[in-house]
Amino acid sequence: MPTPTDPRVPSYTPIGEVTIEKRSNNKDKPHQGKVLAAVQAHADDIPFFCAGLCAKLIDEGYTAYLIQTTNDEKCGPGTMGEAIAQNEREIEVLAREIGFKQVIHLGYRNHFLDEASPIELRARLVFLIRALKIDTITTFNPWGHWEENPDHTITGQAVEAARWMAGMGRDYPEQLACGMQPHSVKDLYYWAMRPEQPYNTVVDISDYLDKKVASMSANKAQGPAGAAGRRLKARLAAEGKRLPALDGEEEEADRQYIRLFGLQEYQRIGAPHGLQHAEPFYYIPPGGTFTGSMSGADIESYIAEHAEQLP
Numbered sequence: 591m592p593t594p595t596d597p598r599v600p601s602y603t604p605i606g607e608v609t610i611e612k613r614s615n616n617k618d619k620p621h622q623g624k625v626l627a628a629v630q631a632h633a634d635d636i637p638f639f640c641a642g643l644c645a646k647l648i649d650e651g652y653t654a655y656l657i658q659t660t661n662d663e664k665c666g667p668g669t670m671g672e673a674i675a676q677n678e679r680e681i682e683v684l685a686r687e688i689g690f691k692q693v694i695h696l697g698y699r700n701h702f703l704d705e706a707s708p709i710e711l712r713a714r715l716v717f718l719i720r721a722l723k724i725d726t727i728t729t730f731n732p733w734g735h736w737e738e739n740p741d742h743t744i745t746g747q748a749v750e751a752a753r754w755m756a757g758m759g760r761d762y763p764e765q766l767a768c769g770m771q772p773h774s775v776k777d778l779y780y781w782a783m784r785p786e787q788p789y790n791t792v793v794d795i796s797d798y799l800d801k802k803v804a805s806m807s808a809n810k811a812q813g814p815a816g817a818a819g820r821r822l823k824a825r826l827a828a829e830g831k832r833l834p835a836l837d838g839e840e841e842e843a844d845r846q847y848i849r850l851f852g853l854q855e856y857q858r859i860g861a862p863h864g865l866q867h868a869e870p871f872y873y874i875p876p877g878g879t880f881t882g883s884m885s886g887a888d889i890e891s892y893i894a895e896h897a898e899q900l901p
Contacts, residue, residue, distance in 0.1 A: 673811060
C-alpha cells in the first residue's frame with residue numbers, strides 16, 4: 591500500500607509565491623483586540639493542522655475560540671457516551687494548552703454531519719461570528735480534494751458560507767432584531783491536510799512547538815500519538831528494554847514520543863523554507879480571492895488624477 595513517503599502519493603501543492611509567517615517581534619501585540627475562531631469537526635483536527643498557528647496568533651494578541659461541530663461519539667474508548675465525555679474533557683485540555691478563551695460544542699453526530707440541516711448549521715455559525723465579532727477563522731478547506739470524511743467537508747463548506755453571510759445586512763434578520771450587527775470575517779487560514787491540497791502560506795511554529803506537542807498529547811481518546819509514549823514504554827519494559835528519552839512520568843513519555851516520532855511532517859513542510867517546523871495553509875486575505883475590481887485606494891487615485899471641476 592502507498593504511504594505518505596511513497597512517490598505515488600503526491601504532497602501538498604504550493605500555489606504562487608509562498609509566504610512565510612514568523613513570530614512577531616512586536617512586544618505591543620500586533621493583533622491585540624482581534625478575535626480568532628478555530629473550527630474543527632473532531633478532537634484531533636486542531637492539534638494536527640493548526641495548533642502552532644493558533645498559539646502564535648494568541649501570543650500576538652488574538653482572543654481565540656474553539657468551535658467543535660461534532661460530538662466525537664465514534665472515536666474513543668467505551669460506549670458512545672463515554673467516548674463523547676472523554677473527548678470533551680480532552681478538548682478542554684488542548685484548549686488550555688494553546689490558550690483558547692472558550693470551547694463551544696455544537697454537538698452534531700460524528701461521521702453523520704451531512705444529515706444535519708445545512709441551513710441550521712450555517713445560521714449557528716453566522717450567530718457566533720456576529721456575537722463574538724470574529725475577525726479570523728482557521729478550518730478545513732471547503733474545496734479540498736481527496737477528503738474522505740464528510741464531517742470535514744460539511745464543516746468547511748458551512749464555515750465558508752457563514753463567514754461572508756455574517757456580514758450581510760439582510761441575512762438572518764431575527765439576529766439583527768436582537769441587537770446584533772453584521773460582521774465580516776477579515777481573513778482565513780484553510781488547512782492543507784490531504785494530497786495535492788493547495789497552500790500559499792507556511793507558518794513557522796518552531797517557537798510554539800511545545801504547545802503543539804501538548805495539544806497532540808492531550809488527544810488520547812482517538813489521537814494516534816496521544817498515549818503512544820506510555821504504551822511503548824510499557825512494551826519495552828515487558829521486553830526488558832528502555833528508551834532513555836521516555837524516562838519519567840507517563841505524560842512526559844507521551845510528549846517525548848511525539849517529539850521523536852510525530853513531528854516529521856512539520857519538519858518536511860518547513861525544510862524548503864529554511865524552517866525547523868512549519869504548518870501549511872491556504873490563506874485568504876482581507877478582500878477575498880476576487881481581484882476583478884479596483885480597490886478603493888485605486889479609485890480615489892484615479893479620481894484625483896482625472897476629475898474636473900464643474901463650471
